[in-house]
Amino acid sequence: MLMATPHAATRASRAPLVAPRRAAEPALPDPCRTCAVRALSVCAALKGAEMAGLAGIVGRSQYPAGATIMMEGDPADHLFNIIEGTVQIYRLLPDGRRQITGFLMGGDFLGLALNDTNPYSAEAVGTVSLCRLPRRRFEQLIDQFPQLERRMLVDASNELFAAQEQMLLLGRKTAREKVATFLLMLARRAARRGKPDDEIVLAMSRAGIGDYLGLTIETVSRTITRLRRDGILALHGANRVEIVDREALEDAAEG
Amino acid sequence: MLMATPHAATRASRAPLVAPRRAAEPALPDPCRTCAVRALSVCAALKGAEMAGLAGIVGRSQYPAGATIMMEGDPADHLFNIIEGTVQIYRLLPDGRRQITGFLMGGDFLGLALNDTNPYSAEAVGTVSLCRLPRRRFEQLIDQFPQLERRMLVDASNELFAAQEQMLLLGRKTAREKVATFLLMLARRAARRGKPDDEIVLAMSRAGIGDYLGLTIETVSRTITRLRRDGILALHGANRVEIVDREALEDAAEG
DNA sequence: CGATATCTTGAGGAATCTCAATACTAGTGG
DNA sequence: CCACTAGTATTGAGATTCCTCAAGATATCG
Known part of the structure; x- marks a missing residue:
């Protein structure tokens, strides 16, 4: 048997999902225009006018270190863009062994999959601030702006490549x-x-x-x-x- | 050090790319209509009329056991649908260690990434027959039929999920x-x-x-x-x- | 400044790898 | 039809990497 690493096992006894401290800025005129990571993120696929649609549906939230952002298997109501900080996404075995499948940082997109339920869990490593998008609304946006879908496909391709690189690392290094x-x-x-x-x-x-x-x-x-x-x-x-x-x-x- | 497994090392001395035996059926009226794996593949995203466009650009090819279908780093001129047989895709370390990142079978799509160069190598496990699509033409088709792009995004999502499952396996099982x-x-x-x-x-x-x-x-x-x-x-x-x-x-x- | 978590270091053990020999299988030619 | 060959799979013995368990050092936070 491999280890059931204690740090992973602790997850079972983890306190219930830490509530996000919602930053009090829903009234900001245009959060996207001033977004520090806009150029790095999927939002870069949208031009000025189109982005207004995006700006209307996003909200910011902050998570303290260790907070669970999403849980594997839970309904995927929101997508996220990482504004600042690091997020780790991971999957667990029943006995608590954990595999972190990625670290996401500013500009990375959390929820590429567009599944109904989260295919993995995600947790704030340090303090993290996120841009939150309701999935429904975002899907409507995708239907309107095909370049958004293209961009997501490109991102998914890149992630797939990174995933294969990681498999090479895990299996053979x-x-x-x-x-x-x-x-x-x-x-x-x-x-x-x-x-x-x-x-x-x-x-x-x-x-x-x-x-x-x-x-x-x-x-x-x-x-x-x-x-x-x-x-x-x-x-x-x-x-x-x-x-x-x-x-x-x-x-x-x-x- | 891990092993430099002999079978992987042989790759360095592998005979130059085995030329595909092209099946002599380019004149078939409609290869797609009779395709055994149509329902399983990306082609399922296209309806009758649209598929004519597809049928016009595809060609079939067969590869004998062990043949290299594509090589990591080479220009990605074609995409493939697996009709029959098993294909293994893999990445190599400089010293020959190999990580197979997937086995593809009938209905699976080879070349989801739409990169200019192949992100991995692919090799026929047994005898394999493939449906070959010129990448350029296929990209035009994508522009015409958005549901094709959607389908590819869904497929990429699924592969991403499978990749994470495989990371869990490689890292923790x-x-x-x-x-x-x-x-x-x-x-x-x-x-x-x-x-x-x-x-x-x-x-x-x-x-x-x-x-x-x-x-x-x-x-x-x-x-x-x-x-x-x-x-x-x-x-x-x-x-x-x-x-x-x-x-x-x-x-x-x-x- | 003390408490607690995290990181480092050490000693021993276990899973997996390496190297080597043997067994099996499929294809080939007598 | 059988022996022969080449490739592939199995099994064994020993080596090695990495894991486990345990203690000590360092960092962090109230």
């Missing part, structure tokens, strides 16, 4: 390769957001990293330590990783 | 759970095709199963042997598996 690949992915995403690409801030815990990479907390920790000893990384506190030797890190990720 | 899950998946797919759901014909080799489940050939073999000893399976030759105790198999798959 060693712990060291997994961790190196993971850090490089975070660095690239940080770079795309205009942040330095050699300084990674880990929003998620070791448990999150482990459940994403198919490893235990301890193996993640040991592997990071080893990369540090090899002069590839430097740590500034547990959650700030500096890439000292990027080439070596890329070698370690195999690729 | 034991060898026994992996093999049990795999056999149940094949049984379900056979059932959907109207075949008995307690008699599985394995089109793929142990190497294929291993590379799909993130295991070695030997572990796959041993695990199947154990399931047989436990009275859950019976083997009729190496490639015919009978499910003797389905409930026990489902338990073994955890779920």
Whole structure:
């Protein structure tokens, strides 16, 4: 048997869904126009006038660290755009083993699937602010604006590709390769957001990293330590990783 | 280090792409009307008249066992519908380690992504017959018939869901759970095709199963042997598996 | 500044991999 | 029809990676 990791098992006893603190800005003239992640998100598919339709139906909400945003199997009433913060989406086995299938950050879309029920659970890693869209309304919007549907197909394609990359990682990479690949992915995403690409801030815990990479907390920790000893990384506190030797890190990720 | 499995390493020395034997039926009046898998495939999204457009651009081709249908990174000129047989899609690490990310069968669509280059390689497991569509033409068709795009988005959603399920398997399941899950998946797919759901014909080799489940050939073999000893399976030759105790198999798959 | 959660490190164990030998299967030619 | 060959699958023994359990260190938050 594999581990029933304690952190995953705790989920069974998790407090009932934390209620979102709804930010008091429904009266904002046009939340989309001032949206920081507009260019990165599906909304980029809509032009000025069309976006008015979108702006009319969105609402913002904030979730504190650890809050459950959606639960696998529950009715999918809303879709979300991540404005700020990190969201982890995951699936569970009956005994509590958890696989995190993705970390979403600013501009990412949560609910691509358009299923009636959520195909996975999603949880705020730190404090997260989201743009919330009623699914019904959004589907109407899709019917009106085909470029929105196209954009969703493109996004789904990209996610599919990423998913296959992750399968390759999970099925065939060693712990060291997994961790190196993971850090490089975070660095690239940080770079795309205009942040330095050699300084990674880990929003998620070791448990999150482990459940994403198919490893235990301890193996993640040991592997990071080893990369540090090899002069590839430097740590500034547990959650700030500096890439000292990027080439070596890329070698370690195999690729 | 993980294994550089020999079967995967052979890929480097693989003979250049086997040329498809093109079936001599381009003059068929309407290949789609008589298509055995039409109801299962994306084509189901098109009604009688619209399908004429489709019928005009498709061609059939056959590939012998082991033939490469497409190669990761090559230009994606064509999309395919699987008519008959099994196709495995996979990604490779530089040292030859292989992860099979899916097995496609009759009615499945190969090339959902609509990327300019193939995001993965695809190979015929046994003899395979395909319906081939030029990508350009198909994209025009999509522009004409929005329900085709919708259908592709739905298919992509479903694949995304399956991909996440597979990540859960790869990251968090034991060898026994992996093999049990795999056999149940094949049984379900056979059932959907109207075949008995307690008699599985394995089109793929142990190497294929291993590379799909993130295991070695030997572990796959041993695990199947154990399931047989436990009275859950019976083997009729190496490639015919009978499910003797389905409930026990489902338990073994955890779920 | 103390309490609690998180992270790191260590020692031992278990699942799975590697390497190697044997058995089976299917196709080939005598 | 049978022996032979090549490929594939099974089985065994030992090695290795990663996991488990446990203790200690560090960070975080009230």
